[in-house]
Amino acid sequence: MYELSRVRLRTVGPAGARFHDVTLDLSGAGRPVGAEQGALFDATATTYRPSPASLVLLENGGGKSVLLKLVFSVVLPGRRHTVGTTNTRVLEKFVMPKDVSHIVLEWMNPLTGDLLLTGKVLAWRNQVASEVSDNLSERWYCLRPSDEINLRTLPMAVGTKSCTLDTYRDELQEAYAADQSLDLYWTRHQGDWTNRLQLLGIDPELFRYQREMNVDEGEAANWLKLDSDVKFVDFLLRAIVRSEEMDDLAALVSEHVERLAGRGLLLTEREFVAGALDLLGPIIELAEAARLSRRRAEQAARDVAELGRRLWVRARNEQDVVLGQRAKVVKSQEELDELTHAADRAEAIVTELRRRLADLKHKSAQRELTASEKGLSEAQALVAAWRETSTVHEYDDSIAQVRALTDLIGAEEEKARPALEERDIAARRLARSLWATADEAAQTASDELKRVAAGEKEKSAAQERAREAHRDATKAEHEAAQFTSGSQVCARTSTQPSPTVCCMTPLHCLGPWRPFRKDATTQPSASRIWNENGRS
Numbered sequence: 001m002y003e004l005s006r007v008r009l010r011t012v013g014p015a016g017a018r019f020h021d022v023t024l025d026l027s028g029a030g031r032p033v034g035a036e037q038g039a040l041f042d043a044t045a046t047t048y049r050p051s052p053a054s055l056v057l058l059e060n061g062g063g064k065s066v067l068l069k070l071v072f073s074v075v076l077p078g079r080r081h082t083v084g085t086t087n088t089r090v091l092e093k094f095v096m097p098k099d100v101s102h103i104v105l106e107w108m109n110p111l112t113g114d115l116l117l118t119g120k121v122l123a124w125r126n127q128v129a130s131e132v133s134d135n136l137s138e139r140w141y142c143l144r145p146s147d148e149i150n151l152r153t154l155p156m157a158v159g160t161k162s163c164t165l166d167t168y169r170d171e172l173q174e175a176y177a178a179d180q181s182l183d184l185y186w187t188r189h190q191g192d193w194t195n196r197l198q199l200l201g202i203d204p205e206l207f208r209y210q211r212e213m214n215v216d217e218g219e220a221a222n223w224l225k226l227d228s229d230v231k232f233v234d235f236l237l238r239a240i241v242r243s244e245e246m247d248d249l250a251a252l253v254s255e256h257v258e259r260l261a262g263r264g265l266l267l268t269e270r271e272f273v274a275g276a277l278d279l280l281g282p283i284i285e286l287a288e289a290a291r292l293s294r295r296r297a298e299q300a301a302r303d304v305a306e307l308g309r310r311l312w313v314r315a316r317n318e319q320d321v322v323l324g325q326r327a328k329v330v331k332s333q334e335e336l337d338e339l340t341h342a343a344d345r346a347e348a349i350v351t352e353l354r355r356r357l358a359d360l361k362h363k364s365a366q367r368e369l370t371a372s373e374k375g376l377s378e379a380q381a382l383v384a385a386w387r388e389t390s391t392v393h394e395y396d397d398s399i400a401q402v403r404a405l406t407d408l409i410g411a412e413e414e415k416a417r418p419a420l421e422e423r424d425i426a427a428r429r430l431a432r433s434l435w436a437t438a439d440e441a442a443q444t445a446s447d448e449l450k451r452v453a454a455g456e457k458e459k460s461a462a463q464e465r466a467r468e469a470h471r472d473a474t475k476a477e478h479e480a481a482q483f484t485s486g487s488q489v490c491a492r493t494s495t496q497p498s499p500t501v502c503c504m505t506p507l508h509c510l511g512p513w514r515p516f517r518k519d520a521t522t523q524p525s526a527s528r529i530w531n532e533n534g535r536s
Contacts, residue, residue, distance in 0.1 A: 001110075001201055001202070001203070002107035002108060002109055002110075002116060002200075002201060002202055003030075003049060003050045003052075003107065003108050003109075003110055004026060004050060004105060004106075004107060005026055005027040005050040005106045005107060005108040005115070006023060006024065006025050006026060006027055006050075006105075006106040006151055007023070007024040007026075007067075007071060007103075007104070007105055007106070008021075008022070008023045008024075008102070008103075008104040008106075008151055008154075009021075009022050009023075009024075009067075009070060009102070009103055009104075010022075010101065010102040010156055010162075011096075011099045011100065011101050011102070011162060012070060012094050012095065012099070012101035012102065012103060012122070013063060013066050013070070013094050014066065014093055014094055016061055017061060017062060017063030017066045018063075019063070019066075019067075019070075023151070023152075024067075026050045026051045026054055027048075027050050027051075027106075027108070028048045028050070029048065029050065029051035030048055030049035030050055030051055030052050031048065031049050031052075032046050032047065032048055032049070033046075033047045033048070033049060033108075033110065033111070033112070033113040034110055034111045047113045049108060049110050050108055066094070069090060069091070069094075070094070070103045071103070071105065072207055073091060073103065073120060074103050074105055074118055074119065074120045074140070075105070075118065075197060075202060075204055075207045076204050076207045076208055077138075077140065077190040077193050077194060077204075091122065091136070092129075092133060092136055094122075095122045095123070095124060095129075095136060096129070097124055097127050097128055097129040098127050099122075099123065099124075099162075100121065100122075100123045100156075100162045100163065100164060100165055100168065101121070101122040101123065102119065102120075102121055102154075102156050103119060103120045103122075104117060104118070104119040104120075104151060104154065105117070105118050105119070106145070106151045107202070109201075114144070115144070115145050115150075116142065116143075116144060116145075116200065117142060117143050117144075117145050117150075117151060117154075118140070118141075118142045118197070118200075118202070119140070119141050119142070119154075120138065120139070120140050120141075121137075121138070121139045121141070121165050121168060121169075122136060122137065122138055123136075123137050123164070123165045124136055124137070125137060137165060137188075138188065139165060139169070139186060139187070139188055140186075140187050140188075140193040140196075141169075141172070141184065141185060141186045141187070142183075142184075142185050142196065142200065143172070143176070143182045143183060143184045143185070144181060144182055144183045145182075146179060146181060146182060148175065148179070149172075149175050149179070149182060154172075155168060155171040155172070155175075156168060169186060172184055172186075
């Protein structure tokens with residue numbers, strides 16, 4: 001699924017909220033592209049996805065609704081799908097008679113960062129606005145942008161003059177012929193454009209849901225309030241079935257429902273009319289026959305009286321006319337003879353004059369034709385010469401550019417050759433030094449491991465020696481305690497005879513324990529122990 005990155009609107013919109021040439025940029029405000037992972041030493045900038053959510057703040061009448069209508073007209077073809085209204089003649093008000101309106105959307109793939117352009121072009125036929133909607137031409141197209149052809153460089157105008165729809169299409173076709181990676185596609189049919197969007201990964205069905213939610217510029221929650229089974233079924237059918245596929249069925253069902261609703265009334269009316277006709281038929285026939293008979297008798301009497309009067313008047317007039325016509329016939333015959341003779345003579349004169357005039361025109365046309373052919377041949381030769389002059393100049397310029405580029409490439413290669421050789425030598429040296437450093441590091445690591453192992457062994461031996469010294473010190477302390485107690489008993493028996501009693505002095509009376517080393521310099525003697533404890 002693509003994400004909307006930029007929108008370009010040119011010469012479109014009503015007079016109060018018109019877009020002459022506006023680009024709405026939503027790119028570079030989202031997260032980084034998901035599938036993009038730079039190399040280890042790549043210092044290029046990270047590509048970011050378009051803005052996930054945008055807010056457009058404008059005054060009332062500033063063009064917010066117009067913007068939505070124009071954007072949705074590209075991805076949701078069909079004038080009855082216009083956002084925010086059910087009027088099918090909204091787009092006609094957005095295109096002026098002399099305009100060639102452009103609506104172009106730039107999309108970005110959030111996984112790969114690839115761009116896609118989808119556009120729509122509108123123009124009135126013969127640049128004349130009409131009340132007929134079919135006179136507004138609509139074309140849809142899509143392409144993959146490149147460095148030469150992108151959202152900013154689309155050939156919408158030549159200088160300050162806008163290109164016509166056919167010229168704009170021809171320019172894009174020429175660019176596509178030169179660069180097949182544009183993947184250009186044109187169509188004028190809504191169904192083909194919908195299928196193309198689905199192939200590209202842009203689902204018009206999602207935009208149709210948004211159009212339903214914004215049909216009256218309300219909230220989406222109002223659209224999803226399904227408080228009855230009928231509304232839920234209607235919502236489900238509109239979601240899974242195309243409306244154009246069900247139009248014929250809906251019309252047929254509506255017509256059938258109307259017929260069923262009026263069937264009882266029609267049957268009752270038919271029975272009443274049939275009964276009335278059966279009763280009134282004979283009476284109507286007799287009355288009509290009587291009326292016709294009376295009218296025919298009256299008309300016959302009037303016709304007979306009028307015919308007699310006309311016959312008497314005509315007979316009298318015909319006699320006078322016959323006499324007058326006879327005199328006119330004699331006179332007309334004389335005049336006809338004279339006019340026939342004059343006409344024959346005039347016709348002969350006119351024929352001769354036409355022949356002479358045609359001869360003169362023929363000679364003049366021959367002279368003009370010869371002069372025109374001579375001038376034409378000279379003009380053609382001159383035009384051909386001028387045409388070949390531009391070709392010769394272009395050929396000379398091309399030869400000079402090729403020579404200059406060849407010399408420049410050769411010079412640059414000669415300049416870069418020492419640097420390339422030095423780079424190769426330095427690379428080989430660096431590789432050798434890296435291999436030597438790696439070997440030394442491996443040897444050093446091996447020596448360190450050996451030293452660590454030896455240190456562990458020495459540590460274990462030292463701990464064993466410490467434990468042995470501790471045991472020797474404990475044993476010596478015990479022996480010293482026994483020696484002290486024995487000396488005290490002997491002293492008491494020498495001064496005061498008493499029964500033989502053996503007394504053992506507790507170890508805690510000997511003072512705090514001190515660890516003794518095994519060497520003779522630090523080990524206490526028995527006399528020292530006696531001197532320290534005998535005083536007590």
